[in-house]
Amino acid sequence: MLGLEVENLSYRYQGNNQLALDTVNLKIEAGSCLGLIGPNGAGKSTLLSILSGLLAPSNGSIKFTQQDQSNPFTDKFIKQHIALVPQEYAFYSQLKVRQNLEYFVSLCALNTKQQQQTIERVIQQCQLQEVLDTKTSALSGGFKRRVNLAIALLKDPQILFLDEPTVGVDPVSRNAILTLINCLKRQGKTIIFTSHMLSEIQSHCDQIFILKQGRAIYFEQDSAHKSLQISFSKPVSHTLITELNSDIENTLQPSNTLRQNSVFTCNISSERVVCDIIQFAEKHKIEIESLQYGKHSLTEHYLKLMAQDDFTEH
């Protein structure tokens, strides 16, 4: 299994004054799935192009890491085991789906039987059975995305870079693509994928990496702390809050902007605190209007970061 480490990576396009990537550091463990997000022009595609060897970095280094040290770590080995699914369609649109697969598999170092088995595997993986004899130019957007993905999977890569694999597809194709990503994850592939659909990223990725104007920040997805927002039907006095805080050894912060001390938000590390607060409300006959508890929303975090002028790496 392959992972990778990126150190101080920068990239400037010729004729462009701005750095597309500015001193980016990134570590991806073998077998994990990293979600790469950021606004248009943040540098996501540039980063994927560099990682997949299409562009050479202006500065910095990329190191591939291997759990099993038995394979020789040559450039050829790396090239064989990484694949990029670009945002653009990377197939011959005048050829039928099967012809595209046959052409691209012929570029892999496989004998005829292995080629046939490989084509059958990607047809199954990407659920292309019904469109094999259709010209790719005539396919729906969802199937075009699946063909793009199938071509990258022909060489059974250990690391897969997916540049917006679900953009412009209907829910059925999106589901097929996301199910396939989950399946590839279970097989131990290392995956980096970009998407503007933050819910997709939050539910499918182990690590999240945010880029803004070429600069990077990690988002800790698996924070032990969850957030609780509770809204009472009437304001709660400071005395009661102090009593509650001493009971649960936690800090409830009145969010004064909302309904005069009747809405509270806090970070909590144990589900027990939720029960304590409900018991507290019962004891003091304070009605709970709503209670929202769970992981920090990526969208919330993302919007806050995007609103900040100073966006520094942590």
Ligand SMILES: Nc1ncnc2c1ncn2[C@@H]1O[C@H](COP(=O)(O)OP(=O)(O)OP(=O)(O)O)[C@@H](O)[C@H]1O
């Ligand atoms: N060929 C190019 N020549 C000059 N500048 C470029 C070129 N390609 C990209 N850029 C610039 O590099 C920066 C990063 O672009 P990139 O395409 O990597 O962003 P992105 O995050 O992938 O955007 P999107 O979400 O729109 O796909 C942008 O400022 C863009 O204008």
